[in-house]
Amino acid sequence: MLKIGVDAMGGDYAPEAAVKGAVMALDAIGPDSRIVLFGDEARVRAVLAGEGCPADRFDIVATTEVIEMGDHPAKAFQAKADSSITVGFGYLAKGAIDGFASAGSTGAMMVGSMYAVKPIEGVIRPTISSIIPTVTGHPALLLDVGLNVDCKPEVLAQYGLIGSIYAEAVLGIRKPRVAVLNIGEEETKGNTQSKATYELLKADDRIDFVGNVEASYLFTGKVADVVVCDGFVGNTVLKMAEGLYHINKKLGGGNAFWDAMNYENVGGTPVLGVNAPVVIGHGISSPKAIRSMILSAERCITADLTAKLQRAFKN
Amino acid sequence: MLKIGVDAMGGDYAPEAAVKGAVMALDAIGPDSRIVLFGDEARVRAVLAGEGCPADRFDIVATTEVIEMGDHPAKAFQAKADSSITVGFGYLAKGAIDGFASAGSTGAMMVGSMYAVKPIEGVIRPTISSIIPTVTGHPALLLDVGLNVDCKPEVLAQYGLIGSIYAEAVLGIRKPRVAVLNIGEEETKGNTQSKATYELLKADDRIDFVGNVEASYLFTGKVADVVVCDGFVGNTVLKMAEGLYHINKKLGGGNAFWDAMNYENVGGTPVLGVNAPVVIGHGISSPKAIRSMILSAERCITADLTAKLQRAFKN
Numbered sequence: 001m002l003k004i005g006v007d008a009m010g011g012d013y014a015p016e017a018a019v020k021g022a023v024m025a026l027d028a029i030g031p032d033s034r035i036v037l038f039g040d041e042a043r044v045r046a047v048l049a050g051e052g053c054p055a056d057r058f059d060i061v062a063t064t065e066v067i068e069m070g071d072h073p074a075k076a077f078q079a080k081a082d083s084s085i086t087v088g089f090g091y092l093a094k095g096a097i098d099g100f101a102s103a104g105s106t107g108a109m110m111v112g113s114m115y116a117v118k119p120i121e122g123v124i125r126p127t128i129s130s131i132i133p134t135v136t137g138h139p140a141l142l143l144d145v146g147l148n149v150d151c152k153p154e155v156l157a158q159y160g161l162i163g164s165i166y167a168e169a170v171l172g173i174r175k176p177r178v179a180v181l182n183i184g185e186e187e188t189k190g191n192t193q194s195k196a197t198y199e200l201l202k203a204d205d206r207i208d209f210v211g212n213v214e215a216s217y218l219f220t221g222k223v224a225d226v227v228v229c230d231g232f233v234g235n236t237v238l239k240m241a242e243g244l245y246h247i248n249k250k251l252g253g254g255n256a257f258w259d260a261m262n263y264e265n266v267g268g269t270p271v272l273g274v275n276a277p278v279v280i281g282h283g284i285s286s287p288k289a290i291r292s293m294i295l296s297a298e299r300c301i302t303a304d305l306t307a308k309l310q311r312a313f314k315n
Numbered sequence: 316m317l318k319i320g321v322d323a324m325g326g327d328y329a330p331e332a333a334v335k336g337a338v339m340a341l342d343a344i345g346p347d348s349r350i351v352l353f354g355d356e357a358r359v360r361a362v363l364a365g366e367g368c369p370a371d372r373f374d375i376v377a378t379t380e381v382i383e384m385g386d387h388p389a390k391a392f393q394a395k396a397d398s399s400i401t402v403g404f405g406y407l408a409k410g411a412i413d414g415f416a417s418a419g420s421t422g423a424m425m426v427g428s429m430y431a432v433k434p435i436e437g438v439i440r441p442t443i444s445s446i447i448p449t450v451t452g453h454p455a456l457l458l459d460v461g462l463n464v465d466c467k468p469e470v471l472a473q474y475g476l477i478g479s480i481y482a483e484a485v486l487g488i489r490k491p492r493v494a495v496l497n498i499g500e501e502e503t504k505g506n507t508q509s510k511a512t513y514e515l516l517k518a519d520d521r522i523d524f525v526g527n528v529e530a531s532y533l534f535t536g537k538v539a540d541v542v543v544c545d546g547f548v549g550n551t552v553l554k555m556a557e558g559l560y561h562i563n564k565k566l567g568g569g570n571a572f573w574d575a576m577n578y579e580n581v582g583g584t585p586v587l588g589v590n591a592p593v594v595i596g597h598g599i600s601s602p603k604a605i606r607s608m609i610l611s612a613e614r615c616i617t618a619d620l621t622a623k624l625q626r627a628f629k630n
Contacts, residue, residue: 135562146498149506183461183550191464191547215551216558232506235498236530236548240555243531247450248563251570257562 002032003059004297005097008039009066009084010104011285015039018103019047021290026057028291029298036097038063038084063087066104069283073107077115085109089116092276101268101297103281103290110147113274120306122313124155126273127162127231128280130238131171133260134221141167141176141226142218145269146235153196156180156228157204162272163226164207165312169303170270171225175208179224181233182212193230201228206312219257267292270300273309277301317347318374319612320412323354324381324399325419326600330354333418334362336605341372343606344613351412353378353399378402381419384598388422392430400424404431407591416583416612418596418605425462428589435621437628439470441588442477442546443595445553446486448575449536456482456541457496457533460584461550468511471495471543472519475512477587478541479522480627484618485585486540490523494539496548497527508545516543521627534572582607585615588624592616 006022008015022035029035037044041062048055065083067076077086085104089112091097102109119126129143143159144151160178167176180198182190187198189212201209213223215237229237245261267289268281277300281293300306321337323330337350344350352359356377363370380398382391392401400419404427407415417424434441444458458474459466475493482491495513497505502513504527516524528538530552544552560576582604583596592615596608615621 135566149498181551183464183547183554191545194547214558215553215555216561218555219558219562230506232498232509233548233551236496236552237555238530239498240530240533240552241559243529243534244556244559246531247534247572248570251450251572255563255566257566 001034002030002298002301003034003036003097004029004294004301005036005038005088005091005100006294007084007088007100007102007104008037008044009063010102011281011290012283013285014104015043016047017285017287018290019044020051020287021285022058022294023048023051023053024287024291025294028295030302033298034059035294036061036091038088040064061087061091067108069105071105071108073105073111076105077108077111085112088112092278093117098301099277099279099297101279101281101293103268103283103285103293106280109278109280110271113271113278117274117276117278120273120275120310120313123162123273124158126271127159128269128271129163129166130234130269131266132219132241133257134219135257136221138173138221139171140218140221140224141171142234142237143228143272144231144234145238146231148230149232151193151230153193153200156193156197156230157200159228160201160204160207160209160226161312162309163228165308166270166272166305167226169305169308170299173225176225177210177223178207178226178228179210179213181218181227181229182214185212185214187211197228267296270296275310276306316349317345317613317616318349318351318412319344319609319616320351320353320403320406320415321609322399322403322415322417322419323352323359324378325417326596326605327598328600329419330358331362332600332602333605334359335366335602336600337373337609338363338366338368339602339606340609343610345617348613349374350609351376351406353403355379376402376406382423384420386420386423388420388426391420392423392426400427403427407593408432413616414592414594414612416594416596416608418583418598418600418608421595424593424595425586428586428593432589432591432593435588435590435625435628438477438588439473441586442474443584443586444478444481445549445584446581447534447556448572449534450572451536453488453536454486455533455536455539456486457549457552458543458587459546459549460553461546463545464547464550466508466545468508468515471508471512471545472515474543475516475519475522475524475541476627477624478543480623481585481587481620482541484620484623485614488540491540492525492538493522493541493543494525494528496530496533496542496544498529500527500529502526512543582611585611590625591621
């Protein structure tokens, strides 16, 4: 039995959206998977009843507190010991659940990842990544997308390996092509950071390093499956895509490519490099987005991603 | 009489595209403006004849060499003393033309800007900027877009002032709103560089500093008219927009907003912070793009941009 922990109180529209999303995920998860909801039991049961869904389709872990978006993440994680996120990470740390997903406070999710689950030995800094659509129809992985905004090349080089393992294990891409996001194709192009990262990745024979990729080719899928950049650049790319998606939608210039940009279909950002699957959803998650987030957590678990990452960094 | 110098040999399709673009610009330039073409006189005259355009509509300065894309910019600028770019900058430096525009070697254009025209006193590092479209219909200015990929905060802060002067003088935006491109709106967000830049711009009362802008709002035009970032990030934003423009075009998801992304309508990147108007066009410039580049150079000249920048940095 595989247990996917879900924060029923996480997200701007929780618990309604979170619980509805969990109900929507029931059809898609594996027969051996079970969703464990952490949250206000009465409210969770009320939403389930409203959806006409028997409560015994889920495990429910009753919690009494909620870490709010305005709370200081580290302080609240400790002070609100009975919050859905703190309790969820307690379950995850002791192995009572196999992964944990929340659309709640990103800061608190990171605190839990770093202090309850802890970085994998050998990983300098864990990272958050995002799946980006490409015109080929195949997804690509961009990392880091906002956790580490001042990155040393050694850190970025590790993201090449982490991203490669994730892309192969979870996205099913065989021998993923890894590239550095850069402002030119040539080896000598870039800033101090990207040039040094290039050298380190080039020397890493555990990955299929294909060199630099310019942002113009990010969404073509032609150059790379895994694209490494620092969190400032990655976050900017992601936010720009989001902004253009909304502009396109408003202007009626939609198509399948842009639909794939919709965060609802992506379903959260995995925290990579910690000792358990953790997925952070978008604060404004709709039920559909919560469903995708839960499925994304399930894929990380079934792919045995954590063990694969741990092995890779053992040397 | 205002003289706009144009490199007839610059760009992948020169001299045809360059000269045709110059012909196309004739209708749009002011009655007191005259285009000075630098290049192979016989070939220039042949294109003009092919277009049915009398050669006396232009001044032609005959040159015998061309700096190729593969040439080392600094070496070629010196060694090819009779190249269209080197001669053009000679004319610009001695005031025989009022501005110079080329879609040729960006590197050689920068060498000319830095060594023939020279940075304005007080400017730490000149910059290249790009006009980006917004859904409001008004343009916004992004800088730097690729010249300075490792920027100190002091350099970025100057770009706020330079961009503000450009936006007001050339784009006609009164009291332009200046912002730092950042990964969060709050003052405390960002990387080391963006946080330090924020503090410097906040203290600069010569500009209307509005704080941080996230990439999601870059193209909405809601937050800022002038957006400051380092050349790595700015170049990435620009290339990403370019890539998405092409994807959109291919997928048929076009609309007026995306059409405005088309570089052909933008017409080149002004080099800001040097002692004369210099505009660098895209290597793949079509005649229409060359026309836009020439008009953009003309606007810099008529706006008296250089004098305004010089005055601002006098203190």
